[in-house]
Amino acid sequence: MLKISAEKLNELFDKIASQQTLYIPVDREDKCAEFKKYESGMTLSKALNTVRSAKDFFLPQTENLAEFRRSGKTIEVKDIRKESEDFVVFGVRACDAKSFEILDSVFLAEPVDTFYKNRREHGTIVTMACTRPEETCFCTTFGINPTVPGGDASVYFDGESYFFVPFTEKGKVFMASISDMLEDGDVTKLSEVQAKAREIMTRLPLANLTTDSFGGEKLMEHFNSEKWAELSEACIGCGTCTFVCPTCQCYDIRDFDTGHGIKRFRCWDSCMYSDFTKMAHGNPRTSQLERFRQRFMHKLVYHPSNHEGEFGCVGCGRCLSKCPVSLNIVKVMKALEDK
Amino acid sequence: MQEAMIKRAKELLADGTVNRVLGWKKGEFAYDSTPSVFETAEELERDFVCNDFTQANLSKYLIKESRKEGKILAFLKPCDTYSFNQLLNEHRIIRENVYVIGIPGGPKLDVEKIKAKGISGITGISKDNFTIKIETLYGTESMPFYEAISEKCSNCKSKKHVEYDELVGDEGDILNSKRFDMVEKLENMTSQERFDFWQGELSKCIRCNACRNVCPACTCENCVFDNPKSGIDQKAAADCFEEKMFHIIRAFHVAGRCTDCGECTRVCPQNIPLHLLNRKFIKDINSLYGEFQAGADRTTKCPLTDYDVNDCEPSIVHERGVE
Numbered sequence: 001m002l003k004i005s006a007e008k009l010n011e012l013f014d015k016i017a018s019q020q021t022l023y024i025p026v027d028r029e030d031k032c033a034e035f036k037k038y039e040s041g042m043t044l045s046k047a048l049n050t051v052r053s054a055k056d057f058f059l060p061q062t063e064n065l066a067e068f069r070r071s072g073k074t075i076e077v078k079d080i081r082k083e084s085e086d087f088v089v090f091g092v093r094a095c096d097a098k099s100f101e102i103l104d105s106v107f108l109a110e111p112v113d114t115f116y117k118n119r120r121e122h123g124t125i126v127t128m129a130c131t132r133p134e135e136t137c138f139c140t141t142f143g144i145n146p147t148v149p150g151g152d153a154s155v156y157f158d159g160e161s162y163f164f165v166p167f168t169e170k171g172k173v174f175m176a177s178i179s180d181m182l183e184d185g186d187v188t189k190l191s192e193v194q195a196k197a198r199e200i201m202t203r204l205p206l207a208n209l210t211t212d213s214f215g216g217e218k219l220m221e222h223f224n225s226e227k228w229a230e231l232s233e234a235c236i237g238c239g240t241c242t243f244v245c246p247t248c249q250c251y252d253i254r255d256f257d258t259g260h261g262i263k264r265f266r267c268w269d270s271c272m273y274s275d276f277t278k279m280a281h282g283n284p285r286t287s288q289l290e291r292f293r294q295r296f297m298h299k300l301v302y303h304p305s306n307h308e309g310e311f312g313c314v315g316c317g318r319c320l321s322k323c324p325v326s327l328n329i330v331k332v333m334k335a336l337e338d339k
Numbered sequence: 340m341q342e343a344m345i346k347r348a349k350e351l352l353a354d355g356t357v358n359r360v361l362g363w364k365k366g367e368f369a370y371d372s373t374p375s376v377f378e379t380a381e382e383l384e385r386d387f388v389c390n391d392f393t394q395a396n397l398s399k400y401l402i403k404e405s406r407k408e409g410k411i412l413a414f415l416k417p418c419d420t421y422s423f424n425q426l427l428n429e430h431r432i433i434r435e436n437v438y439v440i441g442i443p444g445g446p447k448l449d450v451e452k453i454k455a456k457g458i459s460g461i462t463g464i465s466k467d468n469f470t471i472k473i474e475t476l477y478g479t480e481s482m483p484f485y486e487a488i489s490e491k492c493s494n495c496k497s498k499k500h501v502e503y504d505e506l507v508g509d510e511g512d513i514l515n516s517k518r519f520d521m522v523e524k525l526e527n528m529t530s531q532e533r534f535d536f537w538q539g540e541l542s543k544c545i546r547c548n549a550c551r552n553v554c555p556a557c558t559c560e561n562c563v564f565d566n567p568k569s570g571i572d573q574k575a576a577a578d579c580f581e582e583k584m585f586h587i588i589r590a591f592h593v594a595g596r597c598t599d600c601g602e603c604t605r606v607c608p609q610n611i612p613l614h615l616l617n618r619k620f621i622k623d624i625n626s627l628y629g630e631f632q633a634g635a636d637r638t639t640k641c642p643l644t645d646y647d648v649n650d651c652e653p654s655i656v657h658e659r660g661v662e
Contacts, residue, residue, distance in 0.1 A: 030610040031455035048459065051608060052545065061545065062575045109656075132477065134459045137369055150473045195584055200476055205367065205462060234400075238549035240608050267575035270547075274565055324549050324606035325395060326371035 001176070002187030002339035003161040009219050013038050013090075019177055020086040023057070025050050028339035031304065035089065044091060049316060053246035054096040054105060057089055060118045061243075065115070065253070069261040081115060084122035091128045094149035095139045095316035099246035100125065102314070105307045106249055124170045126210050131197045136317030138206035138330065142282055144314060147197050174215025206315075206330060213337035223297060227335050232292035234325045239270030241319040241328070242295065247312050250276070271295045296332045341389045343507055344414060344442065348387070349380045351412050351477045357438050358409035361400060363393040370450040370465040374400055376411070389414065391466065394447040394489055396602050398422035398432075400419045400553040405433040413437055416444040417511060418491070421598035422555035425634035427502070429596070431558050443508045445492035451610070452487045456480075464488030490614070492603025494518035499637055518599065522618045543609040546575050550586075550603035550613050556593035556633075563588075590616040595624060595643035598634040627651045 004012055016022045022038040025045040035046035035054065067078040100120075107116040127149035130137075137145055148154070153171035156163040163185060166175045175182075201207065214222070242248040250271040255262050269276055271294045277284055285291050303312030319328045348360045360383060364375035370392040377383045396419045415423055416521040420441060420484045424434045453461070453473060460476030471487055473480045495519055498511025525533055548564075551557045563569040564585060599621060603613040624631050628642035628650065640652070 031457075032610060033401045046457070046465040132459060173422045190623070196641070200460075203476060233376060236552040238552040238606075239545075239547040240549045240606075244608055254574075269574060273466050273548075274561075274573070275567070320367070320371075324553050326366050326373045328367075330367060331373075 001163045001165065001185055001187050001190070002179070003163045004182055005161050006157075008181070009162060010041070012178060012246070013042070013044075013180060015181060016088055019274040021085060023087065024090045036091075039185060048130065048132060048137075049093055049095075050320070051318070051322070052244060053099065053316065053318065054089055054092045054125075055099055055246045055249075057087070057123055058100065058103060058116055059249060059251075059268075060109070062265055063115065063267075064263055064265045066264045068255075068264070069260075081118070082118050084245055085207065086122050086124070088124045088126060090126045091155075092125050092149070092151055093130060094127060094144050094146040096246045097125060097127045097149050097151045098139070098144050098314045099316075100308075102247045102303070102312060103249055105310065124153070124174050125151035125176065126171075126244065127154045129154060129156045129194070129197070131157060131193055133197070133200055133204060134317060135205050136320040137204055138314065139315035140201055140204075140207065140208050141209045141211060141315050142311050142313060143198060145196050146201070149303060156190055156194070156195045160186075160189070161185055163187065163190055166242070190324075209299070209330060209333060209334075211311055214300040214304070214311070214333070215309060216301060219301055219305065222301055222336055223293070225336060228289050228293045230334055231327070231335055232289045235270050235272070235288055235292050235327055236324060237274065237288050237291070238324060239268075239272050240322050240324060242270040242272060243268060244318040244322050246316055246318070247299070248295075271298070292327075295332040296329060299329065300333065300336075321332070340443070341387070344389055344440070345383050345387050347440065347507065348377070348383055348412055349416075352380060352383075353377075353436065356410065357412040359407075359411040359541040361397050361404060361411055361413040361550075362389075363388050363395065363397075365638060366384045368390070369461065370448075376400075376404065379634070389442065391445075391448045391464075392450065394445075394449070394605055396422055396492065396553075396555060396600050397560070398426060398532070398600075401432045402426065402558060402634070405436040406474050406583060407436075410436050410438055412440060414440050415500070415503065416442060417498050417500050418496070418598070420443060420502045421632070421634035423634070424502045424637060425596060426555060426558070428634070428637060429536045429558070438533055439503045439505075441510075443504035444483075444498060445495065446486075446488040447492050448487045449489035449605070450488070450637050451485075453482065456482055456486075458482070466556065467644040472605070474493070482569065489601075490604050490612070494520075494631075496599060502637075521612075521615055522622050538579065538581065540611045541586055542579055543611055544576065544582050544607060546573075546582075546585065547608060549608065550590040550611075552604045553602045554589075554593065555598070555602070557589070557597045557599060557613050586613065586616060590620060595631075595641040596633050597621065618621070619648070627655065 012151035017038045023035045025033045026036045026042050027033055027045045033050045034052060035050055053339050064080055067077045067080055107113040129149050130146035152168045153164060153166040153174055164175060166172045251266045252270045253266045257262050271291050285294060299312035304310055313329055351357045360377040363372040364386045365388040366372050372388050374397055377387060397413055398419050401413055427434055458473055458480045461473055463474035465472045469484045471480050471484050481646045494516045495514055496516045497513045501515050515593050564572055566572050597617040601614050607613060624642055631642055
């Protein structure tokens with residue numbers, strides 16, 4: 001298998017960055033990781049995951065869509081989109097890589113979201129296999145194997161070297177662009193590391209969580225559950241869970257009057273917010289219970305119902321560690337399946 | 340402590356003093372808990388928790404809970420009683436519908452500080468004097484207790500309960516904290532350094548509104564940032580100016596009412612030290628109008644909503660602003 005030794009990793013990053021924009025997870029001062037545009041000398045984070053998910057690359061928090069200017073009786077509509085430049089995101093975990101498939105099923109279905117598609121086409125995803133899953137991880141619940149993380153190409157770390165495997169055409173092109181820096185390596189140690197990670201996966205506190213009680217056919221049973229009242233009681237209605245979530249995809253589109261024209265933009269929305277899906281007639285969900293229920297019904301019932309059984313969660317665990325009052329999808333699943 | 344609290348809560352439920360109990364519910368892990376209302380002795384025995392990690396301030400929930408049928412028992416830490424008092428002063432909580440038991444406060448621990456040490460896969464946490472022992476999927480780790488103390492408890496202003504019906508444990512004192520040290524450090528920076536500091540911190544903001552929604556001083560029925568009629572409603576910052584605007588407006592709005600409970604910083608998913616904005620206001624109020632602590636009592640008027648002929652003139656802003 002082709003590899004590069006750990007001490008040469010930054011040389012590799014320099015090479016990739018000389019060809020196209022490269023993003024890697026790096027540690028901030030507070031020891032939390034975030035994806036940053038690579039600049040020479042940056043160190044790859046050892047953290048399992050970033051606070052914000054990698055969906056930001058394809059569905060940014062805010063984005064301008066169009067501009068309007070009125071002169072007399074005509075309105076000039078200006079398409080302001082820019083063609084994305086090619087970029088590489090290095091070090092995406094299996095959960096986030098899977099989230100792109102879920103986002104694709106929404107944004108690349110007809111009518112295609114051309115803004116999203118543009119970025120998807122220009123991005124190469126280089127994933128990294130997990131070796132140290134955390135207690136908040138439950139990706140295996142959704143059929144994800146974190147030791148085989150997918151993407152366009154994958155990287156496996158055995159403690160000394162990084163091994164590369166391409167999966168897609170884009171991944172092969174990426175590999176070809178760095179092939180002169182890679183050498184053949186022995187995978188004996190890597191196999192051991194992989195086996196150990198798989199063993200840890202079976203011992204995770206959430207390893208036994210299943211989706212057996214969920215899916216499109218459970219619509220009315222869960223929608224009418226009396227448990228939502230207690231489950232949502234402590235929810236403070238912030239958007240933390242939705243904004244750190246790699247699969248939350250709802251957005252709002254607004255027009256902003258700059259004083260000399262209109263800018264139409266979209267930004268992430270959160271079903272936890274009081275004005276979520278507010279329309280001219282009013283709001284279909286007037287209580288926090290309904291808004292809270294919406295988020296979990298979407299992931300566990302509506303999404304699988306609309307997308308051939310695919311759940312709208314990848315078990316990354318971000319909501320588990322970030323909710324201000326420790327409410328999360330795991331607690332909801334456990335409560336709802338407990339008859 | 341937890342057992343004594345459960346015992347007393349069961350007694351008050353049984354004798355009809357209260358019909359609900361506001362506390363914390365056990366979570367999935369050794370460190371997570373959720374504010375919760377308990378209605379029966381069985382629920383209390385099964386799920387009630389009060390440990391080194393139960394940091395959440397329960398006072399704000401009483402706005403809603405005190406408007407329900409019957410009286411509710413609330414367990415409040417010293418800092419939470421300041422928020423409670425302040426909410427009483429603002430007529431947001433119906434006092435006669437709440438039975439307050441003051442419980443000892445922290446220092447509470449923050450699991451993020453443990454994780455920042457590179458300790459991951461946490462399956463259990465125990466305390467042994469000044470050391471905490473952490474069981475993980477990758478072996479046992481340990482670290483000094485004080486290094487895991489949460490930001491909100493690291494500069495505790497008071498161990499005294501300012502409002503309660505009864506206490507569990509002994510009453511504490513108002514402390515001589517060093518909570519303004521970092522504010523002073525920021526004040527002593529050049530304006531460019533200070534700008535860079537806040538630019539760096541606030542640019543991390545994802546506008547999840549957790550700081551606002553958890554804040555006991557933020558109780559507007561419809562926040563200007565959510566209200567399309569306000570003209571400044573926004574779900575996301577369009578640029579770095581708006582990032583700052585949200586936080587600065589919020590800090591101004593809670594000035595004089597913020598009790599420095601530290602919840603804003605605790606809940607921030609991006610670890611922005613938001614409490615420093617509020618502490619700057621508290622420090623300024625103290626120096627311009629005399630010592631004032633929001634929520635300390637039920638009678639003192641907040642200097643910002645009161646008038647005194649000795650109040651500083653608006654020109655103080657200019658005088659102090661000159662470098």
